[in-house]
Amino acid sequence: MIQLKVNGAEQSFDGAPEMPLLWYLRDVLGLTGSKFGCGVGLCGACTVHVNAQAARSCVTTMGNTAGKEVTTVEGLEQNGLHPVQKAWMQINVPQCGYCQVGQMMQAVALLNSKKKPTDHEIEEAMSGNICRCGTYQRIRAAIKAAAGEMA
């Protein structure tokens, strides 16, 4: 039996420990904000926080979440919207939007570790997250806007 916290709530899981966290979140808990994009950690659509660090939930096994705290977009902010979400709206980042939850979870992790990331630092942190619609320049702008808000 694996014990973990998801968005602050205690959960226990008695399935196969090699099951990826993504499918536990989506198919078992019904938390569908985190997306399936590639299944091998190449696109970032499934990005969540595990113990406050950005993690690709499609390659994070349930065994590796034991005793850890998982945060998904559903638990990102208790009151209204996180500054990153607000910035994403203000800059009108999403097109299809499918990758954007993963983008934002990655951006939140970046801004939690770097208050005012440079363009280069943004590229380094965000280059694991693919957006096929091509919203990258708005993602960059939104991260800068959010950095200003969070500072």
Add this chain to the structure above:
Amino acid sequence: MSAIENVSRRRFLMGGIVAAGALVLGVRYYPRLSSGDRLPSDTNADHATLHPSVYLGIDPDGTVWIVASRSEMGTTSRTTLPLIVADELDADWKRVKIEQAIGDERYGDQNTDGSHSIRSFYDAMRGAGATARFMLIQAAAQQWGVLAAECEADLHVVVHRSTNRRAGYGELASAAAKLPVPPKEALKLKPKGAWRYVGKGKVSYDLEALVTGKAIYGMDARVDGMVYASVERPPVLGGKVKSYDDKEALKVAGVRQTVPIDPFQPPPAFQPLGGIAVIADNTWAAFQGRKKLNISWDNGLNETYNSDTYKNELRETSHNPCKVVRNVGDADAVFAKGGKFQEADYYVPLLAHAAMEPLVALAEFKDGKATLWAPTQNPQGARDTVSKELGIAKEDVICHVTLLGGGFGRKSKPDYVAEAAVLSKKVGRPVKVVWTREDDIKFDYYNAVASMYMKATLGADGKPTAWLQRSVFPPIPSIFDVNAVYGDPGHLQQGWTDVPYDLPNLRIENGPAKAHVRIGWLRSVANIYHAFGIQCFTDELAHAAGRDPLDYLLDLIGDPRTIDFKGVAYPNYGASMDAYPWETGRLRRVTELVAEKSGWGKRKHGKGTGIGIAAHRSFLTYVATVVEVEVNDQGEVRIPRVDMALDAGLVVNPEATRAQFEGAAVFGTSVVRSGEITAAKGVIDQSNFQDYPVARINEAPFQTNVYIVDSDAPPAGVGEPGVPPFVAAFCNAIFAATGKRVRDLPITKLGLS
């Protein structure tokens, strides 16, 4: 509860586009459940008090329901079309609720492709809004005993200025509903100066849902009792299962059963490919079980297909005379005189769509009827296909449309929806088929591989005295007719038969190519390779003539004129030549505009840097693009800046349009940098983002500036037209920066990355 209530309730719970929160859609489903008077096909607009159009309904509380009949895959059409209705209605956007239509002919065409949502539905949307406004004004005038001509609409109320009387749309809805629906001729459309939303635009209606994870994509659809499926398909197109062993698969925890899917009868069209499905309690178990299947395949005829050999065949075909599809003067006579000429081969490989949401569909077959929930661009096509596959009437198929996690044309082909329906019938439960990324890339309807041969003789002034262009590519009609080998007018028009140059001797040809994979529409389609060939060859000729590429391009476009397509099969994207003539002056204007805005000829470009230009009309929109690149000694390419100028006629939503063109630059970047699908023995070589990379933030243009020409021409496309000239301009910039001419995509073949 009746069956009808069940369906409606389920749709409310799981099938709507937004799950919960401030932007709840379908919130009105609940109160109506008890009445049992709704069909699954009904909309809130249908049940509203005032309902003068299938697209629109107004409730007594003033809520305006607008039906989005076209799919939302990121172009914002789900917002922009209702915005046109709201403008003519003079509705308060805050009181508008958008609901997504199911697939139903009553909405007209719903196949959301070809960049024509606004163009084809602009008049219908205006008409819907104007009709309701007319009726509300009539109702108010009758109530007040004044002339309707003295009343006007003003943001959700009707006013009679001289007596200062006002009545809200909600309070007028009931009286308005008793009036006859006016004929089209009675409607007075708002003049441009009175437009509230058109030309100004709005962000997506779903924006908050998109950033909170509450938006419901096909991948997120759920219904009670559903099971998950993953399908092992024949690795070669047209292959069949010879035998299979599922013993190990069935041992995987969570796996329930395996189910064979019949191979298709050629042509493939939108039929499922066949194979073995693993049915499980969750997606992961289905994936795991599938890995344990042991299948022996009969690969069939396409086993002989190798993309390297095929490339050479296309090229060889293009080096010999082909079918003439447009001719001006006598290019051959000029070539026969001998002398110096330029020639070049251009090549673009097969391309995959790779939308971020892999293909997925949920279907429930019950009591002889099928209900589908799918991220589809083509809900009527899904309905038709499922009806055929299951042998049931079209009326017994309901196709709900979720949000799409990208589409780019792939999700117009409903093979994946049909898989879900076929499996649900066999399993007796709702089935959600989830494609892996590998499935998505290996079983695509690829953008055609194309080889183009270009030849020109230059006169003393450097301008071509004769121009020949031949293209060879497996055509899209091959998915419907296995013997189709020539380009059809619908795709030859895409930047090939309409080369816009004023040339005395011009010959355009197309050669045959048999398809060995499924060919389909991908964002910009044939325009990608055609614009690449023509616009890069133009750049080559400019350099050969010692001319500035911008001046040369403008010189070739020539004076403003309307292209005469007499004797040429030129469908003009289905639009009339009267409303949408091919005007070279508009192409010229965007070219001049982008040159000015980008500082062409005024900025300094040091070692390893350069700019390139290209201009192209597609989907009735004129676009010119300047790309700036930097290439270091390791051959690493960066794109600091892109400038794009466009004339798309009336632009309803400029903000969404800018976003589409910014995105097009990134999409084009992927084509140039890394887009390549290859095959060996009929099996696709690529599988995921490690071998089919798409542009990431560090590879995409750093800054894309979009300039929209203010135009009174009727609206044209914006989703696709940005890609083709970007691809060519990018390649021309690489030549300017490195001296390396890109003729064979992607640029990894030149040692660039």
